[in-house]
Amino acid sequence: xxxxxxxxxxxxxxxxxxxxxxxxxxxxxxxxxxxxxxxxxxxxxxxxxxxxxxxxxxxxxxxxxxxxxxxxxxxxxxxxxxxxxxxxxxxxxxxxxxxxxxxxxxxxxxxxxxxxxxxxxxxxxxxxxxxxxxxxxxxxxxxxxxxxxxxxxxxxxxxxxxxxxxxxxxxxxxxxxxxxxxxxxxxxxxxxxxxxxxxxxxxxxxxxxxxxxxxxxxxxxx
Numbered sequence: 001x002x003x004x005x006x007x008x009x010x011x012x013x014x015x016x017x018x019x020x021x022x023x024x025x026x027x028x029x030x031x032x033x034x035x036x037x038x039x040x041x042x043x044x045x046x047x048x049x050x051x052x053x054x055x056x057x058x059x060x061x062x063x064x065x066x067x068x069x070x071x072x073x074x075x076x077x078x079x080x081x082x083x084x085x086x087x088x089x090x091x092x093x094x095x096x097x098x099x100x101x102x103x104x105x106x107x108x109x110x111x112x113x114x115x116x117x118x119x120x121x122x123x124x125x126x127x128x129x130x131x132x133x134x135x136x137x138x139x140x141x142x143x144x145x146x147x148x149x150x151x152x153x154x155x156x157x158x159x160x161x162x163x164x165x166x167x168x169x170x171x172x173x174x175x176x177x178x179x180x181x182x183x184x185x186x187x188x189x190x191x192x193x194x195x196x197x198x199x200x201x202x203x204x205x206x207x208x209x210x211x212x213x214x215x216x217x218x219x220x221x222x
Contacts, residue, residue: 002195002215005036012061012090012197012206014041014185016158025050029209032058039090041206046085051087061090061123064115067159069094069129072109080118090123092113092154092183092206095141097132105144112148125152125183125204133160138168139175146177153205156186163187166200173201 013032014025032040032054039059042050051060064079065071071079077175080091093115099108116124126142126148145153153172155164163186172182184197190213194205214220 001106002191004191004208006215007067007191007194007198007205007210008035008037008214010202010204011037011194011210012041012092012183013037013160013211014206014208016041016043016063016066020046022046022049026053028208028211029054029058035214037211041090041092044079044086044088047083047088048086059089060087061092062088063127063157064091064093064136065096065197066092066094069096070098070125072106075116076111076115077118080115084119084122088122090125091119092125092127094129094157095128097129100128100133100137100141103127106141108141109144109148112145112150113197116149116151123152124150125154126150128152128184129156129157129160130155130165130168131160135171138171142172142175142180147181150180152181152183154183154185154204154206156184156206158186158206160186164197164202166196169202170196170200 015028028040041061044062047062065076126145129165164184169184173211181203183204184202188207190209194210
């Protein structure tokens with residue numbers, strides 16, 4: 001039997017669709033508070049309003065350079081500083097995948113490092129978009145994220161060709177440094193799926209479906 005409360009406490013309850021309205025954002029904030037999720041992950045434009053709405057009851061996570069990652073480093077730093085000033089507690093940034101394909105490892109490491117500096121004590125998660133990478137590139141990113149001092153490496157935006165796989169999470173868990181955690185995101189289908197990702201090494205999950213699944217459990221006490 002899954003420990004549903006533990007799973008919920010590891011979820012970034014997510015709503016990043018381009019049509020997301022304030023009423024929908026407010027609703028997932030309510031759910032995040034009610035079900036004890038790690039955070040809600042929402043578009044940057046809603047961060048200030050959401051933080052004012054939830055106060056200290058819930059962490060607010062937002063995305064930077066999303067979803068394609070090819071913004072300039074300076075633009076990503078500005079986005080990060082702006083989001084934190086407006087109340088974001090956690091930042092999920094997207095790498096420049098083209099730079100990785102071009103072998104620009106120093107530039108990628110430096111970008112992550114500079115964004116982590118902009119985050120200060122706030123958590124930084126680095127989205128590498130695993131579905132676009134070779135195994136060698138995934139391992140390289142594990143090393144670069146570790147060297148740059150980020151807090152998490154994250155599989156996916158959920159906006160590309162595919163999302164998280166158990167194989168990718170296992171690979172990342174094996175290759176990151178001891179101070180880096182793994183976030184699985186994109187396509188996590190429910191409680192049983194979430195449990196599998198946690199068992200194989202994910203410390204955080206980006207999903208909206210776990211809360212939806214819990215809502216559907218009759219007599220669960222929620």
